[in-house]
Amino acid sequence: MVAAIRIQSEPFDAAAETAVLAAGRGDIGATVAFTGFCRDEGGRLSALELEHYPGMAEAEIARIAHEAEARWPLMGLTVIHRFGLIRPGETIVLVLAASAHRRAAFEAAEFMMDYLKTRAPFWKREHLKDGTVGAWVEAKGSDDAATERWSG
Amino acid sequence: MKLVYFAWVRERIGKTEETVEPPEGIATVADLVRWLKGKGEEYEYAFENEAVVRAAIDHVHVKPEAPLAGAREIAFFPPMTGG
Numbered sequence: 251m252v253a254a255i256r257i258q259s260e261p262f263d264a265a266a267e268t269a270v271l272a273a274g275r276g277d278i279g280a281t282v283a284f285t286g287f288c289r290d291e292g293g294r295l296s297a298l299e300l301e302h303y304p305g306m307a308e309a310e311i312a313r314i315a316h317e318a319e320a321r322w323p324l325m326g327l328t329v330i331h332r333f334g335l336i337r338p339g340e341t342i343v344l345v346l347a348a349s350a351h352r353r354a355a356f357e358a359a360e361f362m363m364d365y366l367k368t369r370a371p372f373w374k375r376e377h378l379k380d381g382t383v384g385a386w387v388e389a390k391g392s393d394d395a396a397t398e399r400w401s402g
Numbered sequence: 403m404k405l406v407y408f409a410w411v412r413e414r415i416g417k418t419e420e421t422v423e424p425p426e427g428i429a430t431v432a433d434l435v436r437w438l439k440g441k442g443e444e445y446e447y448a449f450e451n452e453a454v455v456r457a458a459i460d461h462v463h464v465k466p467e468a469p470l471a472g473a474r475e476i477a478f479f480p481p482m483t484g485g
Contacts (some may be wrong), residue, residue, distance in 0.1 A: 286485055300484065301435055302484070303406070303408055303458075303477060304463035304481065305461055306462075306477065309461045310461070331485075342482070342485070343485050363485055367482070367483075367484060368481075369463065369482065370482060371408065371458070371477075371479060371482055371484070372483065372484025373408060373409035373479065373480060373482065373483050373484070374483045374484070375409070381443060386409055386410050386480065386483070387483045388483070388484050389480070393485075
């Protein structure tokens with residue numbers, strides 16, 4: 251299985267990606283799609299700006315995908331992560347995992363997201379409703395803890 | 403060697419990338435950070451809390467004790483907040 255990894259500024263269509271992944275496949279029994287959206291944080295934000303490290307972003311996600319493939323019997327894996335200015339209600343990230351049975355698909359999608367948040371080189375900055383550029387979003391200890399539980 | 407910076411590390415240093423030639427004896431990522439901090443207050447500011455800034459060598463995450471030998475591109479950035 252070769253994971254499909256795309257880093258792009260354009261929006262994506264999760265349903266269309268699922269259809270592509272499952273097309274012509276009689277062996278896939280389950281797909282799990284996780285879509286992350288931009289929140290407005292109670293009306294405070296006009297957008298999130300996502301900066302990334304081109305080259306490393308793809309390489310790091312590929313390493314995480316490789317680890318997921320080693321842990322679960324996946325039949326397909328698609329990861330799309332957007333960069334640039336993203337408005338509230340727009341999508342930021344898609345993880346789509348396919349397997350013969352649901353448990354592997356659920357777990358692999360969750361594993362991918364936990365690792366993406368703490369290892370993939372992306373950084374978010376807030377753009378505020380009043381037109382000013384706000385602070386860089388701080389990393390959460392709870393995200394590190396979520397990643398940590400997969401090891402050991 | 404080429405250095406690249408991201409997010410607030412980039413903003414504090416005021417550059418996206420630069421090429422540097424550290425003197426002999428700068429063998430690890432931690433050595434490089436110490437040497438950079440001596441180059442000016444912008445570096446001092448970016449690395450004021452060394453434990454927070456992350457590093458990668460040639461697109462792979464590394465720890466401060468990682469050797470620089472053979473490195474082409476070294477990146478410094480804050481903890482990641484994607485996803």
